[in-house]
Amino acid sequence: xxxxxxxxxxxxxxxxxxxxxxxxxxxxxxxxxxxxxxxxxxxxxxxxxxxxxxxxxxxxxxxxxxxxxxxxxxxxxxxxxxxxxxxxxxxxxxxxxxxxxxxxxxxxxxxxxxxxxxxxxxxxxxxxxxxxxxxxxxxxxxxxxxxxxxxxxxxxxxxxxxxxxxxxxxxxxxxxxxxxxxxxxxxxxxxxxxxxxxxxxxxxxxxxxxxxxxxxxxxxxxxxxxxxxxxxxxxxxxxxxxxxxxxxxxxxxxxxxxxxxxxxxxxxxxxxxxxxxxxxxxxxxxxxxxxxxxxxxxxxxxxxxxxxxxxxxxxxxxxxxxxxxxxxxxxxxxxxxxxxxxxxxxxxxxxxxxxxxxxxxxxxxxxxxx
Amino acid sequence: xxxxxxxxxxxxxxxxxxxxxxxxxxxxxxxxxxxxxxxxxxxxxxxxxxxxxxxxxxxxxxxxxxxxxxxxxxxxxxxxxxxxxxxxxxxxxxxxxxxxxxxxxxxxxxxxxxxxxxxxxxxxxxxxxxxxxxxxxxxxxxxxxxxxxxxxxxxxxxxxxxxxxxxxxxxxxxxxxxxxxxxxxxxxxxxxxxxxxxxxxxxxxxxxxxxxxxxxxxxxxxxxxxxxxxxxxxxxxxxxxxxxxxxxxxxxxxxxxxxxxxxxxxxxxxxxxxxxxxxxxxxxxxxxxxxxxxxxxxxxxxxxxxxxxxxxxxxxxxxxxxxxxxxxxxxxxxxxxxxxxxxxxxxxxxxxxxxxxxxxxxxxxxxxxxxxxxxxxxxxxxxxxxxxxxxxxxxxxxxxxxxxxxxxxxxxxxxxxxxxxxxxxxxxxxxxxxxxxxxxxxxxxx
Numbered sequence: 001x002x003x004x005x006x007x008x009x010x011x012x013x014x015x016x017x018x019x020x021x022x023x024x025x026x027x028x029x030x031x032x033x034x035x036x037x038x039x040x041x042x043x044x045x046x047x048x049x050x051x052x053x054x055x056x057x058x059x060x061x062x063x064x065x066x067x068x069x070x071x072x073x074x075x076x077x078x079x080x081x082x083x084x085x086x087x088x089x090x091x092x093x094x095x096x097x098x099x100x101x102x103x104x105x106x107x108x109x110x111x112x113x114x115x116x117x118x119x120x121x122x123x124x125x126x127x128x129x130x131x132x133x134x135x136x137x138x139x140x141x142x143x144x145x146x147x148x149x150x151x152x153x154x155x156x157x158x159x160x161x162x163x164x165x166x167x168x169x170x171x172x173x174x175x176x177x178x179x180x181x182x183x184x185x186x187x188x189x190x191x192x193x194x195x196x197x198x199x200x201x202x203x204x205x206x207x208x209x210x211x212x213x214x215x216x217x218x219x220x221x222x223x224x225x226x227x228x229x230x231x232x233x234x235x236x237x238x239x240x241x242x243x244x245x246x247x248x249x250x251x252x253x254x255x256x257x258x259x260x261x262x263x264x265x266x267x268x269x270x271x272x273x274x275x276x277x278x279x280x281x282x283x284x285x286x287x288x289x290x291x292x293x294x295x296x297x298x299x300x301x302x303x304x305x306x307x308x309x310x311x312x313x314x315x316x317x318x319x320x321x322x323x324x325x326x327x328x329x330x331x332x333x334x335x336x337x338x339x340x341x342x343x344x345x346x347x348x349x350x351x352x353x354x355x356x357x358x359x360x361x362x363x364x365x366x367x368x369x370x
Numbered sequence: 371x372x373x374x375x376x377x378x379x380x381x382x383x384x385x386x387x388x389x390x391x392x393x394x395x396x397x398x399x400x401x402x403x404x405x406x407x408x409x410x411x412x413x414x415x416x417x418x419x420x421x422x423x424x425x426x427x428x429x430x431x432x433x434x435x436x437x438x439x440x441x442x443x444x445x446x447x448x449x450x451x452x453x454x455x456x457x458x459x460x461x462x463x464x465x466x467x468x469x470x471x472x473x474x475x476x477x478x479x480x481x482x483x484x485x486x487x488x489x490x491x492x493x494x495x496x497x498x499x500x501x502x503x504x505x506x507x508x509x510x511x512x513x514x515x516x517x518x519x520x521x522x523x524x525x526x527x528x529x530x531x532x533x534x535x536x537x538x539x540x541x542x543x544x545x546x547x548x549x550x551x552x553x554x555x556x557x558x559x560x561x562x563x564x565x566x567x568x569x570x571x572x573x574x575x576x577x578x579x580x581x582x583x584x585x586x587x588x589x590x591x592x593x594x595x596x597x598x599x600x601x602x603x604x605x606x607x608x609x610x611x612x613x614x615x616x617x618x619x620x621x622x623x624x625x626x627x628x629x630x631x632x633x634x635x636x637x638x639x640x641x642x643x644x645x646x647x648x649x650x651x652x653x654x655x656x657x658x659x660x661x662x663x664x665x666x667x668x669x670x671x672x673x674x675x676x677x678x679x680x681x682x683x684x685x686x687x688x689x690x691x692x693x694x695x696x697x698x699x700x701x702x703x704x705x706x707x708x709x710x711x712x713x714x715x716x717x718x719x720x721x722x723x724x725x726x727x728x729x730x731x732x733x734x735x736x737x738x739x740x741x742x743x744x745x746x747x748x749x750x751x752x753x754x755x756x757x758x759x760x761x762x763x764x765x766x767x768x769x770x771x772x773x774x775x776x777x778x779x780x781x782x783x784x785x786x787x788x789x790x791x792x793x794x795x796x797x798x799x800x801x802x803x804x805x806x807x808x809x810x811x812x813x814x815x816x
Binding site: 030031034035037038041042045046180181183184185186187188189191192195196198199202203210250307308311312322323326327329331334335337338341342345346349 | 388392648651652653654655656657659660661663664665666667668738741742745748749752753754755767771776777779781784785788791792795796798799800802803
């Protein structure tokens with residue numbers, strides 16, 4: 001007797017999965033196309049429509065001239081012969097870098113290399129392991145960024161949602177009003193609070209390190225390493241927390257207030273259901289997809305907001321890498337970082353789409369209508 | 371129709387104290403900007419901020435005076451003793467004159483000066499005059515500071531005189547010259563009247579010598595000075611109009627253009643709408659700050675270029691999706707149909723019928739956006755991509771950061787621009803949040 005509904009449910013599951021897969025593939029293709037356009041735009045901006053090549057040509061020429069002049073073996077060469085040698089070396093280098101081809105051709109080449117994450121070699125910088133490949137340099141810095149910003153985001157997100165839920169219940173209380181009053185403090189970014197935190201907790205009251213990720217030299221035992229890491233993370237984490245917690249609570253509180261005045265919630269209240277049940281089933285469940293959306297959107301916003309905070313706290317992540325790259329005028333690293341950021345954002349958007357599809361029952365309805 | 375709505379909004383807004391505080395802060399900032407722009411012309415500000423000559427009489431890294439006085443300190447201000455006020459004794463001799471120029475000053479500060487320089491000027495001399503310097507302390511000691519042949523413009527860096535430092539027992543001259551001779555390890559200021567006697571020989575009957583003895587203080591003005599002797603109050607003052615202009619222009623530019631584009635997309639539908647949507651999606655994966663960094667590194671860090679890029683990247687932002695959702699129901703509203711029926715053109719419908727309808731909802735967003743852009747400018751400057759010539763708050767912060775101001779204890783250098791930034795942010799944010807509650811219909815019932 002229960003066999004038929006079970007089979008129906010399984011069939012329903014299969015159908016959902018199929019729809020989801022089709023949807024995912026469609027979104028993935030669309031996003032790939034978007035990344036393609038985005039990366040191409042980046043390359044265009046970065047190359048100033050080909051002008052970077054002129055600069056590089058000048059650089060190659062001066063380097064070749066320098067090398068020939070500095071070589072003691074070529075000291076006695078007559079000037080015409082030496083000039084010819086310089087020209088030959090320049091043309092070899094130009095050919096090697098394919099600078100003789102038109103920019104449009106090369107830009108397509110750059111594009112397909114960037115899409116394969118073959119980001120080329122840095123001009124001056126190298127990774128801690130000594131690699132000159134931009135990809136290695138960037139990937140080496142990713143975990144530090146992920147650790148700091150992942151934990152900060154999770155902390156802010158969960159704290160604010162839970163505090164907002166309880167505040168929406170105690171709407172108009174002193175606590176509620178003080179949170180609203182504090183919300184404008186979020187106008188300042190995290191690095192801004194970071195400066196003050198460093199001032200207070202690292203210089204006026206020297207409790208915590210002013211920057212860095214671990215003590216130097218790094219502790220041997222993993223526990224000591226973790227403890228040192230936590231000590232170093234405390235200040236940047238607090239800075240980010242301070243800069244976004246109040247506005248986050250404020251917007252969630254408003255969101256929950258709007259939703260808790262819906263008719264079906266009033267109905268549940270009238271039935272006399274306990275408040276935690278109302279919260280979980282009648283407020284949280286229907287609002288889950290917007291909550292997830294905003295979580296991922298927050299991730300998007302914080303990916304790039306991290307640069308200066310890392311710099312202020314000397315955190316060895318992507319942000320300080322970008323900062324160093326600016327200092328060295330190391331164009332391949334800067335472009336590589338933009339490409340990686342674009343990819344990360346695209347992945348975030350993709351996850352958002354899929355989660356949305358999973359949580360939103362209307363995706364299944366679309367299937368039935370067909 | 372709209373006039374009443376605005377008036378109601380204003381009446382309601384007045385009930386929020388945070389809105390009033392915000393408006394007061396904004397009014398103050400606007401007043402400050404107007405004063406700055408009128409009192410210190412743009413070109414003069416740029417000229418001065420470039421550093422160098424205008425600041426030669428300012429101390430390096432001096433704190434604000436009021437902070438020192440409030441904390442009960444009595445650190446020295448900069449003392450300038452000029453020869454114009456001094457009584458010059460002249461004794462002529464065959465082929466020239468002998469001048470005795472006493473540069474006297476009373477010193478009763480608690481701390482030592484941060485540096486001592488003597489500026490000498492001798493113009494119109496056929497042969498360079500010669501001067502011998504004698505330092506006289508209140509207790510009657512005399513110290514020779516050596517002799518100098520004076521050029522047209524000369525600067526005698528007394529603080530840099532290594533030989534003098536050795537003679538003073540290893541104390542740098544600006545401490546040793548003013549310390550009491552009690553042999554203590556920690557030098558103490560000997561208060562009283564000091565004199566620097568310039569004993570000069572000039573080989574000309576007319577031309578004289580101008581001398582300026584500068585004892586650089588440890589405190590200066592209301593904002594202090596930076597490592598290039600520049601008065602920080604100039605940058606703090608000029609930072610205000612720059613920050614406001616940048617924030618306002620960026621916010622107006624992005625919101626209005628975004629709104630117009632969203633409205634055009636909604637009205638024309640079809641491929642126009644589709645193109646706008648796709649562009650928005652491309653733009654969403656372009657990270658704003660890294661792109662700005664890239665543009666700043668490769669092109670120029672001019673604040674106006676940055677503004678342009680910010681607006682350009684801000685146009686096709688997530689905001690378009692939001693406005694689109696708001697505009698879609700308006701498109702089908704009967705009054706639009708009526709407008710079409712009497713023959714209104716496409717442009718007229720978009721600009722006069724659709725956009726004004728959601729403008730009030732936009733105002734809070736717009737006001738809360740301003741501080742974001744103000745901080746964005748500061749962020750870029752902190753990254754070292756500030757405008758090359760304009761003095762801004764962010765550039766002051768960047769200088770302070772690169773000179774490790776916090777580590778060296780120059781707290782004022784970081785705190786002053788930071789407080790101004792925060793004030794701007796708070797002012798607009800407070801007003802914006804209050805506006806949100808007034809104009810946002812969803813929140814009004816709460």
